Amino acid sequence: MFQEEYDVIVVGAGHAGSEAAAAAANLGSKTLLVTMSLQNIAQMSCNPAMGGIAKGQIVREIDALGGYSGIISDRTAIQFKMLNKSKGPAMWSPRVQSDRMRFAEEWRLMLEGTPNLDFYQEMVQGLIIVDGVVKGVRTSLGIEIKAKSVVLTNGTFLNGLIHVGDKQFGGGRAGEGAAHGITEDLIKAGFESGRMKTGTPPRVDGRSLDFSKMNEEKGDAKPDKFSYSDATTALVHQRSCHMTYTSLEVHDILREGFDRSPMFNGRIQSLGPRYCPSIEDKINRFADKERHQLFIEPEGWKTCEVYVNGFSTSLPADIQFKAMRSVVGFEKVQFFRPGYAIEYDYFPPTQLKHTLETKLVEGLYFAGQINGTTGYEEAASQGLMAGINAHLKINQKEPLILKRDEAYIGVLIDDLITKGTEEPYRMFTSRAEYRTLLRQDNADFRLTPMSFEIGLASEQRLRRMEHKLKESEKLVSFFRESSVTMAEANPILESKNTALITQGDKMFKIFSRPQINLEDILKLEKVQAYIQENDVDQEILEQSEIQVKYSGYIEKERNNADKLKRLEDVKIPEDFDYYKIKSMSIEAKQKLTKVRPITISQASRISGVSPSDISVLLIYMGR
Template identity: 60%
Template sequence: MDFKYDVIVIGAGHAGCEAAAAAANLGSKTVLITMDMNKIAQMSCNPAVGGIAKGQIVREIDALGGGMGIVTDKTAIQFRMLNRSKGPAMWSPRAQSDRAKFINEWRGILENTNNLDIWQDFVKQLIIKDGQVQGVISGMDVTFYAKTVVITTGTFLNGLMHIGKTQLRGGRIAEPASYGITEQLKEAGIATDRMKTGTPVRIDGRSVDFSMTEEQIGDFDFHKFSYMNHAPKTLCQLSCWTMYTNEQTHEVLRSGLVDSPLYNGQIQSIGPRYCPSIETKIVTFADKTQHQLFLEPEGETTQEYYLNGFSSSLPLDVQLNALKTIPAFRNVRIYRPGYAIEYDFFDPTQLKHNLESKIVKNLFFAGQVNGTTGYEEAAGQGLIAGINAHINCHGGDEFILNRDQAYIGVLIDDLVTKGVDEPYRMFTSRAEYRILLRQDDADMRLTEMSYKLGLAKQDRFDLLQTKKEEINRISEFAKNYSIKPQYINEGLEKLGTAPLKHGCKLIDLITRPQITLENIAELVPAFKEELDKTSDRKEEILEAVEILIKYEGYIQREKLIADKINRLEHIHIKGKFNYNEIHTLSTEARQKLCKIDPETIAQAGRIPGISPSDINILLVLLGR
C-alpha cells in the first residue's frame, strides 16, 4: 500500500517531534514514523531540559513556536535559573521533568496537530532516484512517497550498547536498532562515522540514605521556559541531591578498567569530552580524590532516580560495588546499570545551512545523526529542518538563523562549517554575541520572524507586542523623569549607594549596581505608579527593562561588532571560484574550501585552517 505526503520525518525523538510539528503547523501534509508511539520524545538520558547555553536554545525554540519549552513547563518537577551570580548573558534556565508525563504531553500535542499523521513502524529503506529522495519503505513494506524526508534517528542507526564485555544491539536499552539506512546513504556518497555516548545507572530511591546527601532545592519564582502566558510549576516540586565519590570508589572503578569497553579496545568510536564517563574521569583526572554526583528524580511519583555524573559502561558488578562505597548508597538497589552506546552519524559539513543534504536533494538531517549530543541541540535542529522541509515543498526563501540572531544559528553554522570530531555540545563560549543572545529576549529576537513565516501564531505575536509596549513605556519614563537630590539621597544611602550632588534622570540611577527597578520605585512614588500599570507578566517585563538599561552599553557595542561581521555574510562566493586553481591560497585552504564550499566570505573565515590572508586573497579576487 502507498501513501503520499509532503514531509516524512523518521524518528520521534526531540528533533523529530519539533520537525514534524513545525512542518505540519506550517501547512505541509506530514507523517512522523516511529518504532514506538509510547516512547515519543523519550528522555533517553537525564530527564532534564536546559542548562548552560542549552536553556537559551529551548527559549529560542519556544520563541519560534516550537514545543519543547511548553512541554517542559507543564511537566517540570524542579526549575532553576543557573548562573544568577553572573551577568544576564550567562543566565541559563534548567528544569527536571517527569519523564513519563513529558512523553504523554508531547504525544498529546502531536496527535492533535492538524496535517500530521503518526505511523508506528521502522524505516528500512529510502527511495532515492537521480540524486533526490522521493520517499521511504517501512518494515511492514508500506511505501511512503514525499517531496522531502527528514532523518532524526538519534542513536538508533546500527546502535550497539556496552555493559562491560556484554554487547546488546539496540538504539536504547530494550529497544531495537535500525539497519539499512546508513549503508544506503554511504552508497549515495554521504560520509558516515561512529560516535559513542553513555548513560548512568538508575537507582531505587527507597534504598538511598538521604541523610548522607546535600539537598538542592529549586527556584520558586516567575521564571519558566515558555513565553506563552501559562502557569508554570503545576506538578509537585522535588529536590535534587548531591554527594561525592571517594578514593575507595575510585579504587573499585580502577579495578574494573581491564574490562571497560572504553579501555580494552572494544569501543573505537568518538566519545564526548564534556560529559565523560566516571571511568574516564578517574583516568583523566587521576589526582582528584572525589567527583561530585547529582541524584535527580525521574518523576513526580516514581522511585527511580538518575545519578548524574556517574555515566559508565563498566561491568555491572563493578558499577554496583563502586556505588556501595559512597555512604548514601551503602545499601543501594538499582533498576539497571549504566551503559555506553555506539551509533552512526553523518558528517554535517555535507549539509547546507537549512540542514538539507548537499548530496541528496530534499533530504534533511537533524539531531544526533549530525554529531551533536543533547535534547536541546537536537530539538533546535529539528525545528529548523522541519521549517525548511516545508519550504522545500511549497516554495519560499530558506529559513536560516545567523550567529548574532540565535544560539541555534551558532549551532548549525558550527556543524556545517567546522564539522565535528566529538559529540557537539553547546556552550555559551561558542557564541561571539552572548549579550545579544540572552535567554530573556529570545522572543524579541525571533518571534516576529516566525510569525511572518506562519509558525508563531497570533496569540504569541500579541503577547510579544504587549511586552514591547510595556518595556518601551517604562524605559521612556525612566529616561525622561528627573530626580532631585533632596528627595532621594536619604533613600540612596540606605541602599548603599552614593548620594546625588545634583539632579539627574531616573535612568542614570538605575544603571547603578545597587539599584533595581523595584527598590528605586519605593523611593520614587511616580515610578512605582508607572510600574504598577504593567500587565500580569510584570516580573518578566521588569527584568527585561532592567537588563536593557543596565547593559545598554555592552549591548550596543556588540551590535556594532555584529553589524560589521554581517557585511561579510552578504558577500556570496558559492560557485564563484574553482579553489583548486587559486594557487596563492594555502594547500589546506584549497582543500577545505573545496570540501565545505562556503556560501559567504564570513562562513569561509570560520572554517578551521582558513587564515586571514586566505580571506584577503578571496576579497582581492572579488574586486573588494
C-alpha cells in the first residue's frame, strides 16, 4: 500500500496535526496524515470557539506564518468579539464563536485541496526507530510506513481513560477509542511520560432552555476577523451567546455526588487545567463564592445543540442533570450527553529541542497535548512549527525558532522546553514579558517576512503586509509633522475634559493623550483630507493609532527588559516569605514557596511564575 518513503508522517488530525500536515505539505514535503477517523479531522473536542485572551494573538500569528487556523475560523464564525478593548492594545484579544460542524468540514476540505498531502485512516500503534533515528510508523494492521520524519500529535488519545462518576472506560474522547502502543514504544526508547487530565461539560438541547431568563451576550457591533489575507471577510450577521449563573442550591446538589466523583475519591490522580477547572473543583476551591458564571454557547448556525461553558464536570450523570435543572433558564433542560473527564499520557516537553524535535530520537517531533499543553490554539501553533521544522531539517535548512520577543508562539515553546509543565499549560498575556510588542494587530509585521523567507507565506501576503506597514508609517509621520491650531484642537479637548492648548502643537502630541481616541482625531479636517487623498482603510488607521498612543510604553518595555536581564542573578534569601507580597499572583506564591529558588534567574524559569511576578519580587527586594 505504501511503497514510497514519505518526507513527513503526521500522526493525529486534531488542530496540531492538521496545521503540521498543511505546513509540511505546503513547503513541498511529501506528507501523510494518519488519523483514527477521517470524519473527525480538526474536531473541536471541547468548546466551539477559537481565540480568546492570548489565544487570539496565537491564531493571528499562525495566520501571519501561513497556517490555516485563522482563515478557517473566519469562514466558520458565528460571532466575533475583541476582548479587553477597555485595556491597552497589548491585552486586546480576538475571539470567534464557531460553527463546530462547519469548522471540521472546512478544515478537511482545505487539507484535501493541499498539494503533496495524502491521508490514511487507521490507528498508529508504534514507531520504527533504528539507532536513535525515526524511520516511520507501524499501524494496528501491522503495516509499516516509512518516513524521514514523524510528527506525533496524539491529543488525549494516548491510553485515554474517560470518567463519568464511578464509571470509566477507555477512549480518546466521547465515542472514540483510545490509542495504545505509542507510549510503550517511547518509554522503551528512553522517554519519560506522565498523566494529565482535562474535562468537558454536558451538551444540551437549546430548545429546552429559557433564554429570556438569561443575559444576552452579543458580538461586536463592527466585527473584525482573524486572517490578514483577503481570503476571508468579516461577519455581517451574528448569533448571540447567553450567560446565567449557578447558585448555592446548585452547589449543594453537586456536593451530593462528591463521594462518587473520580476527582475526589482517588480514581483520578493526575492534574487538570488550573485555569479551566471543573465545576466541582470550583465550588470546592472557592467555597465562599455563592455563584459562578455559565456561558451558554450555540454550537453552530442551525443546530440546537448548546455548549455550557463553565460547567465542565466528571460527576455522575444523574447529579449533573439534577444540578443543571436548578440553574436559572435550565429548569426543563434536556441533555444531549453528559460531561466527562479524561486522563491521558503526555511527555514532559523538557525532552524536546526548540524546534520541537525530540532530543532522544532524531527526526521525531511532538506537538500539542502530548507536550502537556491545553487549548486548540496552543496545539495548532506547535503543529505549525513542528511541520515547518520537520520540512526544514530533511532539506538541510536552518530551523525556524521564534524568540520570546518575536511571538507568543516563541514564549509558548520556550516555556515548555526550558520550564516544562506539571499541569496542562495554557497561554496568557502575563506569560509574555514583551506583550506590548507581541500584539494581535502586528503579527503580520513580525512574522510574515520570516514565513515568506522559508517559502510558506505567499508573495501576495508579503506585499499586502508591506503595503500596510508603509501606509501606517506614512500616517504616523503625518501626525508627527502636522500641527493643529488652538481653534482646531481645543473644542475636541474641551469635550473630553482634558487640558486645552495655549498655542499650536503637533498632532502627534495631541493624539498621544489618553483621553483622545481615533474618533476624536478624525474630526480634524486635515486628517480627513489625508485619509481621502491616500485612500487609508480602517486597518491602517487602527495600526497607526496604536503606534502613536503607545510608542512610549513600547520603549519603556524594552528598557525594563534590559534591566531584568541585568538582575537575573540576584540572590533570594532562603527563608523569604512570598505570601507577604500582596500584589503577587497566588499561583506564583504557591510555586515559589514549594520550589524555593536560590536566584531570580531560577525563579523566572518556574512554570506559573510570570514576568510581572518577578518584577514585583525585584521591587519588593529593593532592586
